[in-house]
Amino acid sequence: MGIKDKVAIVGMGCTRFGERWDAGYEDLIVEAFQEALEDAGMEKEDIEMAWLGTCFEEVFAGKSALPLSVTLKLPFIPVTRVENFCATGSEALRAACYAVASGACEVALALGVEKLKDVGYGGLPEFGAAMGSKNRIIFPNVTAPGAFAMMAVRYFDTYGLSPERGREVLAKISVKSHRNGAKNPKAHLRREIKVEEALGAPIIAWPLGLYDCCGVSDGAAAAIVVRAEKAREYREDPVYVKAMQVATSSGEELLYRWDGCHVETTVRAARRAYQEAGVQDPRRELDLLEVHDCFSITELVTYEDLGISPRGKAAEDVEAGFFELDGEIPCQPDGGLKCFGHPIGASGLRMVYEIYKQLQGKAGPRQLRDPRLGLTHNLGGFPPMSVVSVCLFGLDRG
């Protein structure tokens, strides 16, 4: 079962991410949508159905899909808002792809947008209202860096890494993403950093420092998808959906059984995605990765959860340069969440945007040599209470 080779992406757009004090959510939507439309060579009226992905509606434009349809003046077509924490953008794309794969429509739009920088303080908006009245009482006053920091503490403890050694490995992951992000004109943070700089930065949530945390950004990204057999009518180099899988926590990891140094939903989603796409050995078959590096520790455990690095050994791959732009499997060629930035609802689609451009050979100074198969990994929530999307995209229609 699955939708392998049933759906193709024929147009994509992505705004510059960053502190877009100049832009409201309407500006971001229009910017991403126009690029996608022009890229696909379509008219607005060609879009038959649309999905809007946005997470923090309370600091944005309110609930429902109306912010998308009204901003773009979509002509009374069905538009739906989806939300699944930080995996929201991937969910918008999944809905659009399923609509096309099912035959419900020929052309569908997925657009993810987040306007975070109107909150008034750093970091994500306070979770208080978002987590529900009961959880607000029984959970600590958790922030995202805090929730992921606990995975770093656990990982260091389990694999015998001293805090100094563990933090150094994590710093190297961020240094790599900064190096890539500096090459990306749409990235939020475009500056190379050194390991010592990362290690000397203020602690946000022990053991994670400032440079272990991704940018909090405004931005939007969009994709237009069509039936695979019609894709070449729109362009020469469509990108085919090879796998699209989501795994959602069962409660087991939070309440009962979890080692604290991996994300079970990534393991499950990846396993199903490889099966759907027919990937036997991801370490040999994948050409590039865009993973959910909300924090450096997330990227580290994701290498292992995706079956690329052996358990507890990801640090060795990091130090060997395995994931560098010139390594065996480049990871975060666009700078990742770390440097491209993380406008929640847009991030899943932004990852696909990089894979799409890389597969088409249009990634500019960070272009990889002939990639054929790329993976996106988009994680929402906290490690033991999460929703993870793993998708595979390829240039060749099987």
Place this chain on the structure above:
Amino acid sequence: MVGIASCGVYLPRYRMDRAVLYEAVASWLNPAALLPGERTVANWDEDSLTMGVEAARDCLGEEREGIGAVYFATTTPPYAERMNAAILATALDLGEEVKTADFTGSPAAGLRALLSAFEEAREGKRVLVVASDCRRGRAGSLQEAMYGDAAAAVLVGEERLARLEGFHSLSQDFPDYWRVEGEVFTRSWEDRWIREEGYFKFLRLSVQGLLGKHGLEPSRISRVALPPLFPRDHPRLARELGFSPEQVQPSLFEQVGNAGAAHPLLLLAAALEEVEPGGKVVVAGYGAGSDSLLLTVTGKGGGKVRRALARRKELNSYERYLAWREMMPVEKGLRGEEIAPTSLSLSWRERRAILALVGARCRACGVPQYPPQRVCVACGGTDLEPYRFSDRRGRIFSYTEDMLAFSVNRPAIYGIVDFEGGGRFWFDFTDCEAGELRVGAPVRMSFRRKYVDPVRGIVTYFWKAVPEVGDGDQG
């Protein structure tokens, strides 16, 4: 006959040397009024109710059966309307057939609640009396230096520790200290008048009245527990009453301070740990007159006061103390000001889960889980029974020190706790500092303020984990 079945005490971990206080407010002080020693300081997430719950747990252990009433005595009730004793009974998971009552209005409330409990116990009931105080004095005031935060609990019923022989009460509208509705700080009349016209006279009347009733000379008393006023008044009072220094229970003024309603119960607990069975103990309280009671010791208490005194950490920042007691405006940041709505109907429906930390255990596979699940997390079964986690100890599975999260006492320290016997959840950690924690360290659960909703005027309580990483934890 009625007596005392068990006692419990709670002292907050933090102690402030009075010299720290005097250094901060030096120029406002009358040098003649300087007091020696240190005082206890409740953490920012503690109040009279949370300390009361801890003292009650110390008193009861895991015992919950057969308690017919709970009395809570304090001059600093968190709620002026909404029964604090009922919150306390819920936190202890005592069930619904418990009579609850708040006693307040004067530090005398502690002993008067105890005397009422003895009367109630004559009808065969076991009554839990909890006295607690967390009083604030204006910066630089005498009260600020005198007061200490503490709680004590006494389970009245069978004579496991002591038998009540009798008591003597004297009630007066003596306006030594007062505070009208809506005021935070206590006012007082001249201290010399309080001492001569109040403290000495009333205590003489009540203690001598008690001894007279029972035809006892002071020499027949093994231990007399008198309330503190100023350091030199305590021995003078004992002397004037005819007691020798070795008969006098140390007042704890230089270790705790004056703990208000809790103080006589605290000294009672201390005396019952030191006096051998057969000995006679007099406990006297001061406030709105004076009350005295006479007990014969029947058993030996378990070193709880000594342990509470040993569990300590010095608080060397007066400013931090002011911030904890909300006496100094502290920057919260926009993040800290974001207050989501609190739902009281939800809190009521989930009261056992929230206030008593009751989760669930699967009847099929036996796995404990928190919060209570409708479907078992281990086997998928749907037949689960209540399971209380508050008395379970745990270990730190992981933790962090979060500088981004709002906390009155940054960084916000929280983590994941694995309970002995099973069950895992995320909790705030309290009574600890950054750098003290490690994976695998033992924790115990403590009832605390979770947050205050200033819009609706709601104090929300929940449980936090206290890492056992400091002085006196292993006592």
